[in-house]
Amino acid sequence: MINKSIFKEYDIRGKYPEEISDETAYALGVAFAKAIKGKKAVIGRDARTESEQVFWPLVAGMIKGGLKVYDLGVCATPELFFAVGSKKFPGGVMVTASHSPAGETGFKFCDSKGRVFGLINGKSQLEKPANKALGSIKPGIDFKAQSKSVDFLSVATEYKKFALSFIKPADVKDIKLVADASGGSGARLAEVIFDALPVDLKPINFRRDDKRFQHGPNPLLPENQKAASAQVKAQKADLGIIFDGDADRAIFIDEHGRFVQPYYINCLLAQIILSMKKGIIIVADARLNLAIDQVIKKNGGKILVHRSGYANFIRTMTAKKLLFGCENSGHFMFNFSFKDKGQFVYGDAVISILLVMKYLKQKKLKLSEAIKPFADAYSISGELNFKTANYDSIAAAAKKLFPAAKFSSIDGVSATAPDKSWFFNIRPSHTEPVIRLNIESTKPATSDKIKQQIIKLV
Numbered sequence: 001m002i003n004k005s006i007f008k009e010y011d012i013r014g015k016y017p018e019e020i021s022d023e024t025a026y027a028l029g030v031a032f033a034k035a036i037k038g039k040k041a042v043i044g045r046d047a048r049t050e051s052e053q054v055f056w057p058l059v060a061g062m063i064k065g066g067l068k069v070y071d072l073g074v075c076a077t078p079e080l081f082f083a084v085g086s087k088k089f090p091g092g093v094m095v096t097a098s099h100s101p102a103g104e105t106g107f108k109f110c111d112s113k114g115r116v117f118g119l120i121n122g123k124s125q126l127e128k129p130a131n132k133a134l135g136s137i138k139p140g141i142d143f144k145a146q147s148k149s150v151d152f153l154s155v156a157t158e159y160k161k162f163a164l165s166f167i168k169p170a171d172v173k174d175i176k177l178v179a180d181a182s183g184g185s186g187a188r189l190a191e192v193i194f195d196a197l198p199v200d201l202k203p204i205n206f207r208r209d210d211k212r213f214q215h216g217p218n219p220l221l222p223e224n225q226k227a228a229s230a231q232v233k234a235q236k237a238d239l240g241i242i243f244d245g246d247a248d249r250a251i252f253i254d255e256h257g258r259f260v261q262p263y264y265i266n267c268l269l270a271q272i273i274l275s276m277k278k279g280i281i282i283v284a285d286a287r288l289n290l291a292i293d294q295v296i297k298k299n300g301g302k303i304l305v306h307r308s309g310y311a312n313f314i315r316t317m318t319a320k321k322l323l324f325g326c327e328n329s330g331h332f333m334f335n336f337s338f339k340d341k342g343q344f345v346y347g348d349a350v351i352s353i354l355l356v357m358k359y360l361k362q363k364k365l366k367l368s369e370a371i372k373p374f375a376d377a378y379s380i381s382g383e384l385n386f387k388t389a390n391y392d393s394i395a396a397a398a399k400k401l402f403p404a405a406k407f408s409s410i411d412g413v414s415a416t417a418p419d420k421s422w423f424f425n426i427r428p429s430h431t432e433p434v435i436r437l438n439i440e441s442t443k444p445a446t447s448d449k450i451k452q453q454i455i456k457l458v
Helices: 022-035 049-064 077-087 122-134 143-149 156-164 187-194 226-235 262-276 290-298 310-320 349-363 367-377 391-401 444-457
Strands: 012-015 040-045 068-074 091-095 104-111 176-180 200-204 239-243 250-253 281-285 302-306 324-326 332-338 342-347 384-387 406-408 413-416 422-428 434-441
Touching (some): 022 049, 022 091, 022 122, 040 049, 040 077, 049 068, 049 091, 049 104, 068 077, 077 091, 077 104, 077 156, 077 342, 156 349, 176 187, 176 226, 187 200, 226 239, 250 349, 262 281, 262 324, 262 367, 281 310, 290 302, 290 367, 310 324, 310 332, 391 413, 391 444
Parallel strands (some): 040 068, 281 324
Antiparallel strands (some): 012 104, 091 104, 239 250, 324 332, 384 434, 422 434
C-alpha cells in the first residue's frame, strides 16, 4: 500500500526509500497518467540524488499508463511549469523535495492548468489507482529500460526570452547581485538569466560539490542565510537572493547583509505590480495581514486574504483569473498569458527578482530603503513554532483572551484589533503536532505582549 503520510497539502513528499520507494514512484506514475486528460507529459527533477533515483521508476510508470514523456533533465521548478503552460502539455511532474532535508524526495504533479495534485485533490485521484498499480509490479522489473522511450526537451532559451520580456537590460545595469543557489537545481537557470543581463553576478553554491559555502536547501533557516549574507557584505553587493532546492522560492538579503522578511518583499511586489496593473485583486497569505492590506489599498488595489499553500493559491488564482499572489514563505505566484494558449498560473522566483531589481534601479533605492516604510509601520514576529497537539483548545482560549478582536478562520484563527494596531494568526501544522504563531503590530512592545500571552496558553 502507498504510505498515506506522503500526501501533503501542497504536494507529495517523503523519505527515500522508507516512505517513497522506486515501486511507489512507478505506481504514482501509472496513476498520474490516468488522472490527466492527454497522451503526453513533461518531467523535470531537482539536483538531489534521491530525485534521480526515483526518476526512472516514475517515468516507467507514466509510460505504462500510456503517456509519451518529455524530459527536461535537472531543472528549476519554474522551468517545468513554464514548459507545461507554454507547450500546452496535459500535465507535468517536477521530481523534488523542495526545501526538505537530505534523504527526502517528492513529486509536484500538475494538470494542464498548473494546478498541483496535493492532499485535497490529488489523494483521491492518485492513491487508489497507485495502490492498484503497486500490486501489479513484477519482481525484478528494470525501470531504466524505458529510457529509450523518452524525448529530451529544453525550454531554457524560451524561458529566458519570456522572463526578460518583463524588463529592459538598462533597467538593471550595473547592479551587483549575490545569488545563492543552495546547491540546488536553480543554478543553471540563474546563470542563463543573469548572464544575459548587464548584472554583476556573484554566484555561490551553484555546484553541489561547492564545499566552501554549502548549506541546506531551506533559505528561511538562519544558518542557511549566512553564506549569502557574508558575501553581500564582502562584495559590497546591492542585494542578495537565496533560492530553495528547486528554485521556486527566493529569499532576499539587503545591502547590509541582513535577511529581509518575505512579508515585506510581498508588500514591495504588491506596490510594484499595482503600479503596472491598476485596480487589480492581489491574493495575500492569511498569516499576516495589516501591512499588505494597507499597501494594496493605498495603491488602488483590492486584497483577497487566502489560506496559505502553493496549491491553494494556484487553484483560486486560476478559477478567478487573478494576476498576482504572494505567500510569506517566498513564493510569488503569477497568472501569465501565453500567446494563443490562455492563462497559466505558477510560482516564479526569477521574475520576482527582476521586478525588484528594476524598481530599485528606477527609484535609486537600496533594498533596505525600499522596504523601510513597511517595516517601520508594522513589526512582525516571524513564525514562532510550538510543539503541541492541543491546537483546538489553545485557539479557543485565544479567542476568549481577546474578546474585542475581529476573528477570521480562513487559515487557522486570525485576530485583528478593532483599530488594526495589531494582528495575530495561530494555525496547526498540516504534517506534525505543532502550532505556528505569527504576530504583526504597529508597536514591537505590543507584539511581545501578545507573544507572552499566547505562550502562557500553550
